[in-house]
Amino acid sequence: MSLLQRHAVPVFDHPPEPHDASPHAGEERCPWCDQEIPHEKFSAIRDRIAEKERAQHAEMTARLKEDFAREKAALAAQMQEQFKAAAEAQMAARLQAAEAEITARLKAADEARLAAETALAQQREALQQEKTAAVQAEQLKAYEERQKLQQKLELLQKQIENKTAQEIGEGPEADLFEVLRGAFEGDRIRRVAKGLQGADVIHEVVRNGQVCGKIVYDSKSRNAWKNEFVSKLRADQLAERAEHAILSCNKLPQGAQQIHVQEGVIIAHPQRVLVLAQILRRHVIETHELRVGNEQRDEKTAELYAFITSDRCKQLFEQITLQTQRMLELEAAEERAHRVTWERRGKLIRSVQKVHNDLCFEIERVIGTGEAETPNDDA
Numbered sequence: 001m002s003l004l005q006r007h008a009v010p011v012f013d014h015p016p017e018p019h020d021a022s023p024h025a026g027e028e029r030c031p032w033c034d035q036e037i038p039h040e041k042f043s044a045i046r047d048r049i050a051e052k053e054r055a056q057h058a059e060m061t062a063r064l065k066e067d068f069a070r071e072k073a074a075l076a077a078q079m080q081e082q083f084k085a086a087a088e089a090q091m092a093a094r095l096q097a098a099e100a101e102i103t104a105r106l107k108a109a110d111e112a113r114l115a116a117e118t119a120l121a122q123q124r125e126a127l128q129q130e131k132t133a134a135v136q137a138e139q140l141k142a143y144e145e146r147q148k149l150q151q152k153l154e155l156l157q158k159q160i161e162n163k164t165a166q167e168i169g170e171g172p173e174a175d176l177f178e179v180l181r182g183a184f185e186g187d188r189i190r191r192v193a194k195g196l197q198g199a200d201v202i203h204e205v206v207r208n209g210q211v212c213g214k215i216v217y218d219s220k221s222r223n224a225w226k227n228e229f230v231s232k233l234r235a236d237q238l239a240e241r242a243e244h245a246i247l248s249c250n251k252l253p254q255g256a257q258q259i260h261v262q263e264g265v266i267i268a269h270p271q272r273v274l275v276l277a278q279i280l281r282r283h284v285i286e287t288h289e290l291r292v293g294n295e296q297r298d299e300k301t302a303e304l305y306a307f308i309t310s311d312r313c314k315q316l317f318e319q320i321t322l323q324t325q326r327m328l329e330l331e332a333a334e335e336r337a338h339r340v341t342w343e344r345r346g347k348l349i350r351s352v353q354k355v356h357n358d359l360c361f362e363i364e365r366v367i368g369t370g371e372a373e374t375p376n377d378d379a
Contacts, residue, residue, distance in 0.1 A: 176219045176248055177201050179274055184281065199236040199245070203277070205284045212288035214242035215280055217273070220249040227253075230265045237265070243287075243301070244280045248273045258314065261305050275320060276308070 029036055037045070180203060181189045188204040188211070199216035206212070218233045229247055237245035245265045252260055252267055259276070260267040268276055283304055307313055 176217060176270075176273065180217070180277060183274060183277070187281075197236075198239065199233060202240060202242075203281075205281050205288075207285050207288065210288075213244075213284035214240055215244045215246065215277065215284070216240050216242045217245075217277075218247050219270075220247065220251075222249070222251055225249070225251045225253050227262075230262050230267065233265050234263050243284050246273060246276055246280070259309055261309055266305070266308065271321065279304070279308070 177189065177191050177200075180201060184203070184205075187206050190202050192198040192200060192202065199218050201217040201219075203215040203217065204211050204213075205215065216233065216237050218229065218236070220229050229249065233245050233247050236242075247265055247267045248270050249267060250270060252258075252269070253262065256267065258269050258272055266276060266280075283300070287300060
């Protein structure tokens with residue numbers, strides 16, 4: 001039922017039409033009770049009824065407006081609640097869809113990451129396998145090369161072992177003799193022939209035409225050290241009455257380094273022999289010129305030998321070796337530079353010769369004094 005239907009009241013805009021005219025003229029009938037009333041009263045009654053109806057109508061209108069406003073507000077609230085619920089449901093659906101999409105993307109990203117990690121692990125494993133295979137191949141190659149070198153070394157060692165001691169020692173002995181003779185041209189240096197008793201080289205130190213003393217040398221090139229080398233050279237020193245004895249050997253006693261003194265014999269690496277010879281030669285000259293006694297000479301010799309085997313002397317020898325190596329390197333560099341210069345000079349000389357030959361050819365061709373020979377570019 002609508003709002004108007006719930007509050008319906010009889011409303012008359014004007015009184016009902018009068019019945020047929022009654023015998024009482026000037027009278028009206030009441031519309032409710034159908035009684036005759038005078039016309040004047042009827043007009044007043046009708047006015048009161050109309051006024052009452054208007055008041056009821058106004059009251060009803062106000063009530064209707066109030067009910068309408070209330071129902072409108074309730075309907076608006078209901079619609080707002082429904083709209084809010086629909087919006088919340090729509091938002092929840094959107095959030096759910098977004099969460100589902102994010103979850104799907106995260107899952108896809110995780111799967112892609114796992115796939116990438118798996119591929120990377122496989123690549124690393126493949127690279128590691130390749131690296132291991134390459135290292136093993138290099139190790140095998142190095143092992144094979146070492147085996148070849150070892151075989152060559154063993155072959156050379158067998159060849160050396162098959163040589164006689166005389167064949168082995170002949171080369172170093174000759175080299176030592178040539179080195180000493182080139183370094184001390186004023187001294188008397190001689191080799192002892194093979195098969196004769198004595199040291200390999202006898203060095204007589206000469207000063208102002210006088211022999212100041214002797215130094216004897218033995219040169220050994222062996223695979224192992226033997227103490228009999230020292231005993232033999234010591235006996236040769238005593239036989240020659242030499243002031244000093246130097247044993248040049250590439251194999252020194254165990255624990256010895258570069259220079260060592262044993263039984264009064266100086267044992268040295270071949271690289272140290274020449275410097276030692278210079279030191280001992282000076283010692284021989286000084287003791288001869290000072291005319292010191294045997295006892296004082298022995299003391300000076302002991303002091304000299306102690307210095308020769310000291311760390312300070314070792315350092316000095318190392319410096320000499322280093323500086324010598326540097327000089328050799330400098331000399332090699334200079335030789336290379338000179339070789340380049342010589343090659344350029346040779347090219348220039350050949351170019352000048354070619355131009356000269358061309359000039360002579362042209363002159364001979366012009367003056368016609370003889371048969372001009374075609375110049376040779378290789379001239």
